[in-house]
Amino acid sequence: MATQKKIDTITRLTGKIGRAKAMVFTDYRGLKHKQLEELRRTLKKTEGEFVVAKNRLIIRALGEKGEGVKPSLSDTTAILFAYADEVAPLKALMKFMKDAGLGKTKAGILGNDVLAEADVTRLAALPSREMLLGQLVGQLNAPIQGLHYALSWNINKLVWALNSIKNSKS
Numbered sequence: 001m002a003t004q005k006k007i008d009t010i011t012r013l014t015g016k017i018g019r020a021k022a023m024v025f026t027d028y029r030g031l032k033h034k035q036l037e038e039l040r041r042t043l044k045k046t047e048g049e050f051v052v053a054k055n056r057l058i059i060r061a062l063g064e065k066g067e068g069v070k071p072s073l074s075d076t077t078a079i080l081f082a083y084a085d086e087v088a089p090l091k092a093l094m095k096f097m098k099d100a101g102l103g104k105t106k107a108g109i110l111g112n113d114v115l116a117e118a119d120v121t122r123l124a125a126l127p128s129r130e131m132l133l134g135q136l137v138g139q140l141n142a143p144i145q146g147l148h149y150a151l152s153w154n155i156n157k158l159v160w161a162l163n164s165i166k167n168s169k170s
Helices: 004-019 033-045 055-072 088-100 117-124 129-169
Strands: 022-027 048-052 078-082 104-110 113-115
Touching: 004 048, 004 055, 004 078, 022 055, 022 088, 033 048, 033 088, 048 088, 055 104, 055 113, 078 088, 088 104, 088 117, 104 117, 113 117
Parallel strands: none
Antiparallel strands: 022 078, 022 104, 048 078, 104 113
């Protein structure tokens, strides 16, 4: 029989799942309470949230989405919810886990796609959003700069020739 506490937990998890752009399921075994609080503070800066819940309650809250990650949900499980940026909280989590030497990712959900552990690790290795936008701007600007250089070359050559003539006469 379901207790009111479990019903409230499922309701809260369902709300968070609806708001999240991405979710990552992790094994947090070995992390101490102080470390978990530090991780939560770090993730809050990146608009992420780290929630510990029972596997059965997670599966209930996920509904149909839970079928893809159900095999991964064993032992201790915590969920990383990424609300604004999909990758920034994941990067912070992976950095924290690497520094602590504890914990590992199990699976993830990005939009409607289920991600395996390798996919989650690959997603965390992506450059930041700002860096990707900078690379895009550089790629879009390169042809324009090349055209500008090609068109100004003859004028530059004329100015250099006139300048050398002026220097040789004086």
